[in-house]
Amino acid sequence: MIWDAFRPQSPQVHAIAGLFDGFLILAAVIFLIVAGLVGFSLVRYRARAGAADPRPTFGSRRIEIAWTAVPLLVVTVIFVFTVRTMAFVDAPREPGQPPDLVITGHQWWWEARYPNGAATANEIHIPVSRRLLARIESVDVIHDFWTPQLARKMDAVPGRPGYIWLEADAPGAFAGACAEFCGKQHAWMRFQVVAEPEAEFSAWLRHQAELPAEPTGAAAEGTRVFREQKCGDCHAVSAADVRAAKGPSLAHIATRNLLGGELPNTSVNLARWIASPQSIKPGNLMPDPNLTPAGVQALTAYLESLR
Amino acid sequence: MRGPRLWLSTVDHKQIGVMYMVTALFFFLVGGIEAMMMRAQLSLPNLTVLAPEIYNQVFTMHGTTMIFLVVMPVLIGFGVYLVPLMIGASEMAFPRLNALTFWLQVCGGFLLYVSFLAGGAPDAGWFSYAPLSEKPYSPHPGLDYWALGLLLLGFGTVLAAVNFIVTIAAQRAPGMTIRRLPLFAWMTLVNSVLILFALPALNAALVMLLSDRLLQAHFFDPAHGGSPVLWQHYFWIFGHPEVYIMVLPAFGMISEIIPVFSRKPIFGYGFVAASTVAIAFLSYGVWVHHMFAVALGRVFISVFAALSMLIAVPTGVKIFAWAATLVGGSIRFTTSMLFAVAFLLEFTIGGLSGVAFATVPIDWELTDTYFVVAHFHYVLFGGTAFALFAGAYYWFPKISGRLLNETMGRWNFWLVVIGFNLTFFVQHFLGLMGMPRRVYTYPNLPGWAPLNLISTFGAVILGFGSLVFICNILASLAFGARAGNDPWDAWTLEWAAASPPPPENFAQVPAVRSRRPLWDLKHPELPDWAAEGGD
The missing domain is CATH 1.10.287 (Helix Hairpins)
Known part of the structure; x- marks a missing residue:
């Protein structure tokens, strides 16, 4: 090389x-x-002073x-x-082979669903050295799923799914981005593909499909704010809830590395996002909620309990 | 002959040609300012010079402006000015149609820019992929202005093509057979045929998009049985020939300029002309290489990959022919020639990186990254714009009667060459490192910040270089040395006319017995018609 x-x-x-x-x-x-x-x-052949034109050749x-x-x-x-x-x-897949995961582009985030019901957003896990067949879809405009170090680009065209093989040689977190201009927040439609050893991957996959633990203390207060603010109209909080899919699933959000495709997932950043998503990712489809600092804190505690 | 009222109502091909060039220069400044705004926003990661929605409007308008309001009109302008002179005619075939096409151009440009006042400029990129360009995702009227403006420009361009074809077919001086046609006229002819078959696809698609947006049709809406991929096919079956539409006349200029300053006829006139026809044919069979990242099927894609690679061959023929014209010549380094030689090298880089995109798996990694931004700027700036600078220095004396200043020309040349390469060469690396195009900002990943800063720095130098060009035009119009009819000791008919040419162009057209009628006139002892035989 x-x-x-x-x-x-x-x-x-x-x-x-x-x-x-x-x-x-x-x-x-x-x-x-x-x-x-x-x-x-x-x-x-630079011209000498006073030189006559050369004899023409054609x-x-x-x-x-x-x-x-x-x-x-x-x-x-x-x-x-x-x-x-x-x-x-683009090695051919078996006839009728079902995808190992379905990746769906939304303005401006990526949804990933696994056959066991696990659903995640902007962070896609795969096992090391075993290729997964990923189906790439879109629900709105055309996006393009691209992890430069792992796989070719594939356009996510609404109504026309594409397939790629997703594979990694070694464990690690690999940056990915949307590569087809898709509107205001195209720039931050970024994601991570996390490759991990087979055992860790299957543990992760099992865990993501489980229901969340019953919240207690500050987190329980957070569930009240969550209901009041109608967060659940767009966001699911468990893999079982498949109706709310306008926004990224929050199931096990506390286990993820990044928020909104770019920020490290810390309490401070989570609270910042909840208080004013528009100041972090201007134009994204989540309006700034009108929350008291206590409300932000309670909601943060609730989301952090979703491990 | 002069005065604003006469400019408004003129049907003289030279005045119309000049008006085309001046409007294109104006929009070049506008598009350049848009480029500077983008480079300012991207000079470092996470800047907030431009809000995302503003950035998206600016890059959409930059692309649309440079393609439809700068490159196409300036090439048509040069053609309208030069073709009748080169073929020994006194006018275009349809002078009033000529004026109409120019004013359609002006109206189209006006419609595009009035969108800023009407609720926002278009913001879906210059190829406006559906469904992003549909009402639900772009509700403000910017895209309606975009589609209407382009429709006017498209009609104008088709009419200009008709005018060129008829002019070249019917108005040539006695003795000027098609095999003696100057190469600039040859390429304008082929280009016009390209336009005639490519632009209608765009016009049709624009009407469909407008129907979707204004009449609730569903051509490109998958929820109602429409197809977003259909828009891509329509757009690129126009869009790829469009790339050649923007570069063939530039090839024509280079094919005139390199021989004159090498003091030799072009090497292999027949191959240069024929390869242009080959490019025109092949260019209709390569459009899917803009869509390789869509799931279209491996065999289908392979066919378009093969044709896209094939088109590199006639393009290569031209580059070799220009380089071989230099060999054995007596090369004069005017500013015009400097730009022509730089064109050869820059365009070769752009052509080679183009082959990368025909190589499908490489396209799968690099399409829609900064590598593609670098590639098409090497084609359209390093190629077309460099040829236009060469052409401007070469024909300005004919148009104005005065030479452009050579000292300012050197500054112009070196600033543009250095600025251009600094701006765009590093963008190849950004693409390879994974930076997508059309992002209003980017994360601070290793290497991205310094390379973007270099690119912005280069853009500033390029901007200054372009300003020197405009200053040179203004200063030389006022104080430039008188050019005389034939300052370069050239060979095609336009140099037999006065500078600037009178309304009727020629008192008497010289006899045409070869491709270089003025050489024959100046060298009766060694006329081309006696020597040319073999070709």
Whole structure:
């Protein structure tokens, strides 16, 4: 690998990076040929004072055919490697194979649902070294699901799902972003893919599908605020609740790394978000609630109890 | 002949051509200011110079302006001014149609910009993907203005194409066969055919979008049986030929300028002309490479990948032909020639990075990142704009009767070259590092801040370089050295006319017996018609 473009962390992106390296070498050689020819001519054939015009020449059929044929050969080679790499990256799925997870783009967040009922937002977990088949969908405008180090881009087109293989070579948290312009908060439609060893992954998956514990103390006060503010119209708090999906699911939100796709998930940031989401991610579809500081605190305590 | 009333009512191709160029220059300033606003907002992570909704309007207007109000009109303007002169005609075939197309252009530009006063500019990007461009997601009227404005511009452009085709078919001087046509006229002809078949797809799609937005049709609305992918097909079957529409006339300029300043005829006229026709045909079969990230099926995508790679071949033929024209020449380094040579190198970079996007898996990583922003700026600025600078320095003496100042020209050249490469070369790396395009701000990830800061710094230099160009025009119009009819000792017919040419262009058109009628006139001992034979 001459230059670790994309810093690949999956077999698929390794293949793409290899193709890119080959392309880069080829492009550099072609550029050097053109630049060399131009540079040489500029030095060698600059006009001398008082020089007469050279005797006209009009071209050479043989040379012209050569510089049509050679590039034709070059692009044929590139095409062969293109088709081979496409077949590897987009390896066919079994007929009728159900997806291992469904990822849905919303303005401006990502929803992920697993077959066992687990639902999460902006943080997608996968096992290390086992590829998952992800179906990419959208409920509103076109988005594009992109984790540069792990997988190709796939447009999330409403009414037209696409499939990708999502895989990681090693444990880690990999940044992802929406890559198709989708409106006001396109910039912060970011997410993380967390790859973890198989055992941890299945534990996580089981846990995410469980119902939350009954809140106590300050958290119980928070449930009252949650009802009063009608938060539940948009946000689910457990995997069992599949009706409220306008906003990100809050099920087990306390286990997530990030808030709103960008902020570290700390009490301070959570309280900031609850008090004024518009000041953090202006234009997002959650209006600033009108809460007292005590209300913010209670709601924060409640959400932090959702582990 | 002069006076504002006469400019308003003129049907003279030279006055109309100049008006095209001046309006394009005005919008170049506007689009440039929009670019500066974006670079200011992006110079560091998490800045709040522009609110997200303002940034989205600014980048939409920057793209729309530069494409529809700068590049297309300035190329049409050069064509309207030069084609009749180059083919020894006294006028375009349809002078009043010519005036109509110009004023449609002005009205379209006005409609686009009046949107700022009517509740907000369009904000869905220059390709306005549905359903983001539909009423539920973009309720303010900006996009209606966008669609109506583009519809006017589109009609105007189609009419201009008709006018070029008829002019070149019917108005050529005696002896100027199609194989003796100057390459700029050749490429304007091919370009006009491209326009004729590409623009109607856009016009149709715009009518459908307007129907969706204003009449509750559902062409692109999946909830009611419409298809967002349909918009993409319509848009890009216009949009990719559009890329060539914006670059072919620039190729034509380079094909005129490099030979004159190398003091040699173009290397392989036949291949250069024929490769233009090949590009035109192929350009209708490559549009899906803008949609490789949509789930369209592997075989379908492979076909478009193959055609997209194939189109690199005729483009390469041209680059080699220009480079080979330099070999064995007697090269004169005027500012015009400097820009033409820089064009060769910058455009080669843009062309090569274009092959990356035909290479589907690479496209899957790099599309919609800053790599693609870098790529198309190398094509449209490093390519088209550099050729336009070269063309401006080359033909300004014909248009105004005065030479542009060469000292200011050097400043213009070096500031633009340095600024351009600083701005856009680093954006390749940003794309490779994962920075998506069209973001109003970005997280402070390793390397992103310094590269963006370099890009902004480059944009400032590029801005100054462009201002030097405008100062040079103004200063040279007032104080420039008199050019005479033929300051470059050139060979095509426009240089036989006075500078500036009188309303009727030529008192008498010189005899045309080869591609370089003025060479034949100046070198009766070695005329091209005696030597050309082989080609």
